[in-house]
Amino acid sequence: MQLPPSSFSLRPVTAVLGPTNTGKTFYALERMSAHASGMIGLPLRLLAREVYDKMVARKGAQAVALVTGEEKVIPRSARYFVCTVEAMPLEREVSFLAIDEVQLAADPERGRVFTDRLLYARGRDETLLLGSDTMRGILSKLIPDIGFVSRERFSHLEHVGYKKVTRLPRRSAVVAFSADNVYAIAELIRRQRGGAAVVMGALSPRTRNAQAALYNEGEVDYLVATDAIGMGLNMDIDHVAFAGARKFDGRASRHLTPAEVAQIAGRAGRHVKDGTWGPTADCPGFPDELIEQVETHRFDPVTHLQWRNDRLHFGSLPALLRSLEQPPPRRELVRARMGDDEEALRRLSSRHDIRDLAKGGAALKLLWEVCQVPDFRKVTPDQHAVMLGEVYHQLLDQGRIREEFVARQLSRLTSTEGDVDALSTRIAHVRTWTYLSHRPGWIERGSHWQDEARRIEDTLSDALHEKLTARFVDRRTSVLLKRLKDDAPLLAGVTEDGEVIVEGEFVGRLLGFQFILDPRAEGPHAKSVRFAALKALRPELAARAAQLASAKPDEFTLTDHGTVTWRGSEVARLSKGPQPLRPDFRLVAVEHLPAGALPAIEDRLRDWIADRVEGLAGPLVALQKAVNRGGEGEGVLTPGARGVAFRLIENFGAISRRQIASEVKALEQAERAKLRDLGVRFGEYTIFLPALLKPAPAQFLALLWSLWTDTPVGTHPAPKAGATSIEADEAVPHALYYAYGYRPSGERAVRIDMLERLAQEIRKAREDAGKQGFEASSRMMSLVGVSGEPFEGVLKSLGYKKDTVTRPVEAKPAPEAQAPQGETPPADAASAQTVATDPAVQDAPNQQPPAEPVPDVGPMTEEQADEASPPAGTPSEPEAPQTSAPAAEAPHAAPTEAAPVEESLAEGQADAEPQTKAEAETETETVTLWRWAPPQRQPRGQRSGKPQGKGQRSDRSDGRQDQRGPRKGKGKGPGGPRKGGDKGPRTYSSAPPRREKKADPDSPFAVLASLKDD
Template identity: 70%
Template sequence: MARPQTAPPTLGPSGITAVLGPTNTGKTFYALERMAAHATGMIGLPLRLLAREVYEKMVARRGERAVAMITGEEKIIPPNPSYWVCTVEAMPLEREVSFLAIDEVQLAADPERGRIFTDRILHARGRNETLMLGSDTMAPILKRLIPDISFLGRERFSELTHTGHKKVTRLPRRTAIVAFSAENVYSIAELIRRQRGGAAVVMGALSPRTRNAQAALYNEGEVDYLVATDAIGMGLNMDIDHVAFAQGRKFDGRNARNLYPAEVGQIAGRAGRHVRDGTWGSTAECPPFHEDLIEQVTEHTFEPVTALQWRNPNVRFQSLPALLRSLEESPAIDGLVRARMDDDEDALRRLARRHDIRDMAKGGAALKLLWEVCQVPDFRKVTPDQHAIMLGELYEQLLERGSIRSEWAELQLGRLDNPNGDVDALSNRIAHVRTWTYLSHRSGWLDHAALFQKEARRIEDRLSDVLHEKLTQRFVDRRTSVLLKRLKDDAPLLAGVRNNGEVVVEGEFVGRLLGFQFILDPKAKGPHEKQVRFAALKALQPELMARASALAAAKPEEFRLEDGGMIHWRHGAVAQLVKGPQPLRPDFKFIAMEHMPASAVSAIEERLRGFIADRVEGLAGPLVQLQAALNRPSDSPEALSPGARGVAFRLVENFGAISRRPVADEVKALTQDERAGLRKLGVRFGEYTLHMPALLKPAPAQFLGLLWSLWSEAEPGSFAMPQAGATSVEADEKIPHAFWYAVGYRPSGSRAVRIDMLERLAQEIRQAREKGGREGFEANQRMMSLVGVSGEAFEDILKNLGYKKQTVEREVKVEAPVVADPVAETVEDPAATAARALPEEAAEAPLIEIAGAPADDGGLPHEAQTPEDGNGGGTVEAAEAPAATEPSVTEAAAEPAPAETEAPAAEAPSEPVMETVTLWRYQPPRQNRGGGQQRRGKPGGQDQRADGKRRGGPPKGKGGGKRPPKDKGPRTFSAGPKKKKEADPDSPFAVLANLKKD
């Protein structure tokens, strides 16, 4: 392999040397070495991006004050620079320099730009040395045009090998994929993003700043793939190992054609860097290349260039027709061909058709100005007519005023300062800005040109940065790209967890760490999901160990027990409660602990068991104490008696509450001492339930509901907990009754009533029955307020408790209107005043009218709960419920009496009136043939086990037993005395029953 030559070449008589060879031969590097050896120098390059790269290298050698850069839209000219780095079109040939170089001279054969390169080959010269850099194909034509030129051959530093066709998803890292349309570039880049993490995008339509940023994205290794147009074939130094052609045809501005072998070689030659070998091939929809073309590219043997594009540089400005004729002249030198009509000539011919332009373009200066305006490039890539219209506007202003109106320029430029929109919209705005950048650098065309140059540069840089971000967001998955690269390089990963649980690996967000559970970011899911997850967990190992240590030493307040039995620590769930060996001893299972070592897991397990035990003790303490009393030895002084143990066991089994009816016999068998012992343990003997009041609070009730769900193996959270403070809720028939008892509610018809409220309702009913006597009692607003319902819902509760309604007509006396003495002052009765002050609905409380429903025998009959229901004269257990608030006798006596000075009133005789009222009367359960009470299939009628199943075998029928007779409607009773039934003289029990009724 040949090494780069830095020694001066052997110059011919003209001092011109052609440095020719394939790509990756160091030609541009050699030219810079030679330019640095001269006091002054100039180099013309084919691309602005390459000009920027060479400029930065020369600045590093000689400093910013010594180097200038000129492109079509950018000028950096310090005072008295020694070296000029330019695009070929922008070379200031009027400046004399010691050294001059023209890069990529083979572009002189290009139909679009060839005429400019041809002109520089023929006329651009350095005072002492001139270099022409390019392909070997230029040797014959250069020898013909410049007979005394000398040649310096360069050999490629590395080999270039063809590898055939590969799918896009199977292309190796450090690959450049070449396409020839923006649509194909974007679609391939999107595919690479999904499959390989992302790609950089380089196209000629992008601004130099955006292309530099995208090229840096690839060169710095943030992405391993580059999707580009043939712009990369013009001397860009990219770290490319493989070049893949996604298309084999291109549109050259006029026609779609197959790629020339030399073009394929120029692009494919970008593979390989210095002495590292490169490969090339095809991909996507590009068909495999022909064997002859593959051999030409691999061996760097192409057909020589036989003709260069040329256009007459010596145009004449005597008249518009003379200018057009001079542009049509053919070359007189062999080896040159007249170039096709370019954009500037096309614009001139379009403007020449306008009468106003022809009238203005008379005379040498006006015509020359028109030609200069027509040479403004069409950066916007609009239609030729639209471009000509803008050029006509510019020409009119320049000819009339001598400069472009500042107000118009500011308006046009200000409209472009908008960073919103997609990639295409931003690219279009940048193209418009480039037009104004070009105009601002034309001498004398804009007043305050420096300000416009600065403003245009600011807008273009801003839009270019936003465009770079948009391209990166659209075509680069930084996270996947960085992590895959790190994993492949086996480099240590830097990871961290923010306070909100966000996991950041190598600066990229990859997911969240909730407790010990890593949740991958949904955007990271795809072909590389496993690799990203592996990288994150590998980087999180130190953090997981630190969390394990912190959890093992966590304080109780750091834990939270959420709905469904989830135990949370810090910001995530670490375990979930499951069924344990006993109702009050739930077990747990870990969540996302599979990546923790066994030593750390054992410490966490011990800490969680302690937290669960503390929570059971704190929320279900009375039940825990009751269970502990069951475990005391029988010879202990505080041991429960067998009868009390049976009741206590039933309470523990049913999570602290049970209907009184199933255990009625056991309760009656208890002595007062046994009852007192249970009361000390927190047991309350209610009229309808045996319960523990301390467990009725919202927190314990919710916890017991969770324990019941775990013990009965129901799905945690499948049964909604009653809202805290609700006195009754609608009872879903699908919910087992045992669940309601566990959470402190008793199923009563269509409602579930909180146990303490139900016992208070029982006390209110008992007081009302004492006042109403045998006829029954009337329901009142206080009773309804205790359970939070009225109307049919309240009547359903009463029926479930064993009461039956009946309609009664009774005689009441209605006082006649009182005629007061007109002279005396009227004194109103305070009771009437209070009644008038009540709300209308309270003053006129309607009577309860409901449809018949089967009664429930969930409660014990009132007649059975007398002092004799215990062992020889016990107290009434219902008295333990909180007393209902009633006006005291003292308060009633304190009410003011009518004044003694009240004027006498004349009273009319009263008349008897019959009114209909609804009374409720307890209906005892029917007796079965065996003498015992028949259980009915309603809530409370049978014992409820903790798992929701009934004791004593399956119930009879759908409702669990024989239904009572249906209510056939209200019955009317007269207020008069009832006829007594004659007692059977042979039945002493019947006679005794009639005596009691008397």
């Protein structure tokens, strides 16, 4: 059986056959350019766009037309037409005509169109058929007098075996056969190798060109694509890796043929540059026979081409369907399987409304044209048929597709939000309307809707390109690796907020001298990115080092945790130094600075830290200088005063008076005066420097204490600024409380100056009460900011004992002076936490004054302090640990202070006469009084259960030996003669008698003594 005579032509036909990379397409363009007009049919619209750009460069935009299913650019003076095979306008006569990749005539899905073109499409003067050498035999049978031109491959193609995706060489293309696999492999390459471009047939030409540019221009070294790259796309590829060996051909999944493998692998190597290929990912190894076929370009010849009758009958629907089923005229041709257009026709013909409209003639022909609209959306056949039915109804009823219908459909597709799949779906829908708008006469104002559809597609294409790039390309890594490879200087800058930009890409932040890499920089190239960033930052780091070396004092800040910041960034951290007031430091993140810049930075920081120490701990620094000053003369401290000063420095400005009682009592008035001139205050309970009790100096001294004792900074939280007392924590060393300016007192830690003012208030109350004990007042409670049991704990820690007595109502003291046991003073007084007039808390915010003003009884004289201070042997308070010892050795028991000895009220009551009946009937009240109650001592030899050696004491509350030497008494208090007779055997010290001091006869304590004698 022969083809109809009309299928033959006397015009010359030449078949240019050979493997890939033989320059067949280039040869065709050269031949077309030599003719006055021409047309070339290409297998892919992506390739059509590429060839169109080349022809425009040769002949100019006005001479070249682009015709694809959904894109038509046809200038009025167009002489050269670049088309997809399906869209070739064969009604135009041209001098030259070429069909590329004619071996696709054997493809089950598209072969019938290629077969039709190679049989019937001809140029007036010359026709070229380009393809594989496997077509030689069947072309010679179908086309008489055809000429053949064989072309050899320019480069060698070699199989190199399996390679992991992460080990593929640069300039590789990975070929997968589904969108999901393409995305998965591209994501893997992005994480491991910096990124990959993505090319798929479903992409719009604009998106595909943008992605291809990423690869061709070297921004990425890897390409992940479908088998679309096998159809003539010219890219600089060195290695082709197959991620699979099966593909879905539109009906079923099947193995690739050797010719298809060769077509795809042949993209490796361009012109004279050799290429390699092989499997990767989950692709199994290729058989040796297939490898040999690919490398030698020897394949089984094509024996059959796909064919479908193109001479259709439109008399009726049954007649049209029968003509589509007509068998092929020759045995070299096989009837193609049902195409999408034929399937749509059969589905629509089953509808009564369509059958009633398409009974024959022009209506039936229009229906066939509508059915040929491609299913760009890739929806189900039923959905596609529904859309085609709507279009057909509108064309028959109104002669046009309604503009409002087109506008409504396109308006749903304008959003650029969503992921890659969402944008790809919208582009596919837009392609449908682009195709419809190019059908002559189908849409009113067709050119307008062509432009609108193209505008929407371009917008979506740009968004899709950005999404693909953001998802699959680490542009930063790619750019930096490329620049490092070229060893070119890197352009870098640092924004005001510290963002580091290298070659236009954000790579991290620069905080001071510390570079923090962007956490999104991951994978094996993270080190390379860091190296590139630091290389570019060298000038900036050197400039910052110079600025730091000459920085002004207000550019630095010291945090509570010992961190020195410069312009808000950490540059150093304090550490333990050679002396308590000379902390050291270590620089932070300076490993990338020039070595020559470090000495100047260290000198500047050392000066600033010294200024900071002198500014916040100035009185202590002055005391240190006085201790270090030798010689004799005015202003020079004596050894005794230097010893007291050294103990204050060692304890960071505050020390329990009892701990250095002997040293203090040994001081002359002139020595004390020198210490007072240096800011030292001799309190009843504590020797301290009042200027250091303010929040800022106290916080700083606590920091120095932590550094000096190797205690982690911030382990124990600081007291709230301005608090007069806080709850004592057993885990906090007492020495740290003293550094903060607080003295542990029972379950509370009371600010030192407030405790001294409490002592003054108690002294005044004792003077007023005489022999009787005093009552706690709201004024006392307001000084320490607590009442009830916590306040009682403070008094007990000071050596006072409460007693409940009954007395007549007439003897009831003023209400404001009472604080009966178990009752809470008025809320406005008892809950006061600070004293507004206190200079130590004037800077503390939101402090409330006490309800009643606390009278200032004035500082005690030295004699009063000595009289009020507890004797050296009074075990009322455990010693606060020396700061030179580890913090863990500090005792945690709440310390107490002894007060001057007062005669027991109970003893006086024991001697009182019994009450008379009238007195018993007198109205009485019960009150709580506080009296000094020193602990009873046992004979020295009986206190510890074993004999005591000479010069030793065992009067510590914890029973440990006290090595401070013999006890010195003054004839009063627990160590001297006790009024009321001996309470037990006495042991006298062998130490030489101490020089007695003359007491002030006008002091309150002298008055108390005289009252007791009476």
